[in-house]
Amino acid sequence: MSARSVYRWTMLSIIAGCAVVSYFVLTHRPSPPPPKPGPRPAFQLPFPCGETWRLTTYPGHDDYDIDFFAVQGDTGGRSVLASAAGTVTWAGWSATLENGAQAAPGTSGTRGGLGYGVIIDHGGGWFTEYGHLAAAPLVRTGDRVRQGQQLGQVGHTGSTTVDHLHYEQLDDTRDPKHTRGVQDKVEAVFDGVPSGITSDGSAATGPLRTAGPQSPDQTRTSRNCP
Structure with missing residues (x-):
């Protein structure tokens, strides 16, 4: 050779x-370690300063989801505010009928969906969701919003027939696919104090998937002040 x-x-x-x-x-x-969330934003109640609200849940609601009802006066028509500053990742309409078809905007009592709603990205993997607004949101996808900025008004669109605000706080770093799904839901914290709404009392719904006890109602006064 x-x-x-x-x-x-x-x-x-x-x-x-x-x-x-x-x-x-x-x-x-x-494998690289899973990402860690950034510091939790200083979330405030999604209502004007000084208003007092009842926080509640029910079986099948998903653990950590909160339904807000005004303690005094009518719930419907009240202002819904951003819990913290961030970027709107979705603002619009989402609801489905019993057959799975999209419901017409403004429909009440659908099988599923937030109705008129808003999702805000607060950075570091933190998101908040607001649902069942009375009408189309006052913000648009891509908008930068400040803490306390009005997003809309409490209503009963989507999968409800009762005026209230559906609310969630999520840590998106829990899900490698970043779908903001059930596993990303965490106990909401307002003004540094845990909400007390954790289990919905149903083993069929996550992320805890434990049968009872259901979290008792809580009462909070908003510190979402200028």
Whole structure:
């Protein structure tokens, strides 16, 4: 074998060896650790300063979901405010009928959906959701909003027939696919104090999936002040 042939086969062997080593390293390297959430924003109650609201849940509501009802006066028509500053990732209409078809905007009592609602990205994996607004939101997808900015008014659109605000806080780093699904839901905290709404008392709904006891109602006064 000539010197050129020896050199060529030597180089091919080196290249093949490098490819094998690279394949082994890539297929056996440890998975990166899951991302950690950024600091929890200083979330406030999604209502004007000084208003007092009742926080409640019910079986099948999903753990950590909150329904808000005014303690005094009518619930419907009251202002819904951003709990913290952020970027609107969705503002619009979402509701389905019993057959799974999209419900017409403004429909009440549908099988599922927030009705008129808003989702805000607060950074660091933190999101809030607001549902069943009375009419189309006052903000649009992509808008930057400040804490306390009005998003809409309490109503009963979507999967309800009773005036109230459906509300969620989510840690999106819990889900590698970033779907803001059930597993991302966490106990809401307002003005640094946990809401007290955790279990809906049903093993069929997550993320806790435990049968009872259902979290008792709570009362909070808004510190969402200018």
